[in-house]
Amino acid sequence: MNNKLEYYVAEEENNIKIREYLKNKLNISSRFIKKASIEKKIEVNGIPVKMNYMLKAGDKIEIDLSREESQNIDPEKIDISVIYEDEDVIVVNKPSGMVVHPTKSYQNGTLANALLYYFKEKGENCIVRLVNRLDRDTSGLVLIAKNQFAHMSLARDMELDSFKKEYIAVVMGNLSEKTGIIDMPIYRTGGDSINRVIDERGQRSITHYKVEKGLTNADVLKLRLETGRTHQIRVHLSSIGHPIYGDTLYGGDDLIIKRQALHASSLSFPHPRDGRLIELEIDIPEDIKNLIKTLS
Known part of the structure; x- marks a missing residue:
């Protein structure tokens, strides 16, 4: 699992502050940049840098996305139908009758309970970051971000025509x-x-x-x-x-x-890591x- 983002500075991007590069060139939020910088998760050529660092052509920028995180949700062994998955996102086909996230009325048996168990079994330290939600009795595709960067990117891109x-x-x-x-x-x-x-x-x-x-x-x-x-x-x-x-x-x-x-029934979105279009479609369930x- 690749938990790092990697970018190489082009010739025309020489002498740009890394903060401006991340914000304007890569469209990363100021909040994310600040937090990653404080945690020394942003490196240039293998060395953590401050956000006023002036980039040089050929510099290798690495952003470490790994983070110890937890949620106050009990993992439960519940079968889920995974339609697409990579290091940044997972898309599942939620059945009707399942709540996506625990509430006062439904504290167990939710999609979030199932996903936390699924992540734990795979040895992935992920929490459940829902990008879209469905009502309990609506079935179909639910998109979940597996890290903070992916969630930020997808939430930002929801306004795009490609989403x-x-x-x-x-x-x-x-x-x-x-x-x-x-x-x-x-x-x-x-x-x-x-x-x-x-x-x-x-x-x-x-x-x-x-x-x-x-x-x-x-x-x-x-x-x-x-x-x-x-x-x-x-x-x-x-x-x-x-x-x-x-x-x-x-x-x-x-x-x-x-x-x-x-x-x-269908979902398309630009991938948070490289912008490629992910297009997914599933059939309607038997009851419909x-x-x-x-x-x-």
């Missing part, structure tokens, strides 16, 4: 427009309620949709999030009169499927396939 999260949903009724954009603010009603509503006091929220397949009084939609609000897809589709099957919180029928028929078959 895409797409979903498949089965909704009640047939949409009149086969493609469209739902641009409506989402607001938390307050108190202990998990319910969200469309309200001008809320945050701007944008969902793109396309009808993939028309069924008998139902549609299979492909959706892409431009923003990532809690329950965004569920609230948006309900607001236009087409709630997701199984989503009783927002008006969906649960006679055929006992959870919202929503699946995070059975729902589509029943409604066809």
